[in-house]
Amino acid sequence: MMAEQPRLQHTDLVAIDVHTHVHFSTRAAQSEAGSARMAEMKQHFRSDVLGMDLHGLAEFYRERRMAAVTFTIDSLGDVDEHAPTNEEIGELAAEHPDVIIPFASVHPLRGKAGARIARRLIEQYGFRGFKFHPSVQEFYPNDPVAFPIYEVLAEHGLPALFHTGQNGVGSGTKGGGGIRLKYSNPIHLDDVAVDFPDMPIIMAHPSFPWQDEALAIAVHKAQVYIDLSGWSPKYFPPQLVQYANTLLKKKVLFGTDFPLFTPERWIADLEKTEIRDSVKPDLMLHNAARLFGLEVGGGPDHPQAGS
Numbered sequence: 150m151m152a153e154q155p156r157l158q159h160t161d162l163v164a165i166d167v168h169t170h171v172h173f174s175t176r177a178a179q180s181e182a183g184s185a186r187m188a189e190m191k192q193h194f195r196s197d198v199l200g201m202d203l204h205g206l207a208e209f210y211r212e213r214r215m216a217a218v219t220f221t222i223d224s225l226g227d228v229d230e231h232a233p234t235n236e237e238i239g240e241l242a243a244e245h246p247d248v249i250i251p252f253a254s255v256h257p258l259r260g261k262a263g264a265r266i267a268r269r270l271i272e273q274y275g276f277r278g279f280k281f282h283p284s285v286q287e288f289y290p291n292d293p294v295a296f297p298i299y300e301v302l303a304e305h306g307l308p309a310l311f312h313t314g315q316n317g318v319g320s321g322t323k324g325g326g327g328i329r330l331k332y333s334n335p336i337h338l339d340d341v342a343v344d345f346p347d348m349p350i351i352m353a354h355p356s357f358p359w360q361d362e363a364l365a366i367a368v369h370k371a372q373v374y375i376d377l378s379g380w381s382p383k384y385f386p387p388q389l390v391q392y393a394n395t396l397l398k399k400k401v402l403f404g405t406d407f408p409l410f411t412p413e414r415w416i417a418d419l420e421k422t423e424i425r426d427s428v429k430p431d432l433m434l435h436n437a438a439r440l441f442g443l444e445v446g447g448g449p450d451h452p453q454a455g456s
Contacts, residue, residue, distance in 0.1 A: 335356045
């Protein structure tokens with residue numbers, strides 16, 4: 150049996166990945182059927198990182214001296230039998246406080262009932278933020294139906310992370326798998342930022358084809374950030390690189406969309422961009438640490454991932 154790794158202090162961290170997914174519940178992953186499915190996924194995609202449960206995710210990031218924001222996505226329809234619940238993520242995250250920053254997911258169309266769920270998840274399980282996926286959950290972020298949930302987040306000062314831009318789900322399939330991109334235009338988040346100034350907002354991903362809208366909102370609204378997950382950095386639009394180096398250097402956040410990208414691949418591709426070395430410590434670690442209220446290292450002898 151492998152010896153348990155020593156816990157990290159937050160001052161040991163070299164990076165915070167603000168965008169990772171947990172696809173398997175621990176219970177399902179440890180079942181015979183779950184183990185078989187995980188093995189099939191790893192063989193099919195030739196990857197050792199697909200199909201991790203939260204314990205596996207924590208070990209993976211602890212080995213790299215990184216923390217990870219992780220979540221599932223709430224659905225009103227049938228839920229995959231292997232998907233973890235919010236409650237499981239909250240319970241297991243409490244076992245890995247050195248590396249796991251748990252985000253919950255409550256479907257906005259749950260309305261006032263969703264607000265009660267959100268409050269319970271925050272107060273009983275210690276969630277640090279919430280993930281929303283407008284295209285998958287089929288809602289406009291500025292639809293008042295979601296406001297009761299936002300009010301709970303604003304009350305607690307917790308960030309809301311919204312998918313923006315094109316979607317990998319359904320990409321290249323007939324009809325795009327029924328996914329409508331219009332919901333994920335970041336311009337809808339401008340209204341949310343105005344109406345909920347005490348709720349930090351993270352716009353996930355380079356927002357193709359609406360990158361300029363995302364940059365304008367992040368510059369104009371003090372509590373709005375951009376995570377750089379889901380794309381190889383070598384394909385970042387030029388204007389995103391320009392703003393990351395200048396006006397938004399304190400508001401861009403390292404994210405991979407793990408397991409879509411591993412931190413190693415993302416960081417290697419970052420070195421192929423024009424993002425300045427002087428910006429990378431904030432991008433990789435300090436901007437997210439400030440957002441989440443974490444005290445981290447950063448002195449002259451502190452190694453910075455990506456620098």
